[in-house]
């Protein structure tokens with residue numbers, strides 16, 4: 001919704017970010033017509049062909065139309081390299097630019113580096129190592145006694161009564177698989193808890 005439409009209205013719920021979690025939340029919370037829900041998204045609409053073709057992520061990554069274009073700091077463990085760190089910036093968020101492709105298993109660095117040469121293996125890991133675009137845990141869920149925890153078990157930000165974080169960032173640690181489906185399930189559970197706490201379930 002554009003800011004001009006949003007002005008002058010009252011909302012029960014304001015959701016910042018229409019990504020994997022935000023879209024599920026908006027859908028579940030607005031299913032009850034008594035709930036007035038505002039969904040704010042910094043990026044544009046998803047009416048671009050590369051959002052809808054699996055391999056299209058290759059065109060979306062690094063493109064400001066679709067990606068926040070973050071970069072990591074140069075890391076000593078990556079032999080001083082800085083990595084592109086794509087995050088979706090559009091309706092659908094990172095799910096609009098994620099991979100959705102299958103690629104055959106590949107074993108790196110391959111036979112050129114002997115597997116008993118630790119120094120060569122460490123160098124290869126620094127040269128080759130990269131992310132698979134699954135950052136989580138920047139607002140981790142945990143007990144209040146944990147200085148690293150940002151939200152409690154009902155995803156409420158400690159010290160702020162009405163603010164919740166409901167997305168991939170609340171995972172205390174990375175999942176062993178991909179993150180999009182778990183993020184959508186966090187949103188399902190988060191929406192259920194929001195409605196329970198409001199007495200609307």
Ligand SMILES: Cc1cc2nc3c(=O)[nH]c(=O)nc-3n(C[C@H](O)[C@H](O)[C@H](O)COP(=O)(O)OP(=O)(O)OC[C@H]3O[C@@H](n4cnc5c(N)ncnc54)[C@H](O)[C@@H]3O)c2cc1C
Pocket residue numbers: 016017018019020021022040041042043057061086087088089090091092093094095097098099100101132133134135167168169178179180181183
């Ligand atoms: C290139 C790429 C490939 C991936 N491949 C896979 C895959 O194959 N399988 C898989 O399971 N997972 C994959 N993932 C990971 C998965 O897509 C994410 O874990 C998941 O989408 C995260 O969901 P989220 O709701 O936490 O955040 P996002 O979906 O990133 O949503 C955040 C939204 O908030 C918006 N936003 C940010 N700041 C503001 C602001 N100030 N105001 C308004 N809006 C704001 C952003 O624009 C964005 O739309 C991939 C991710 C990327 C980037």
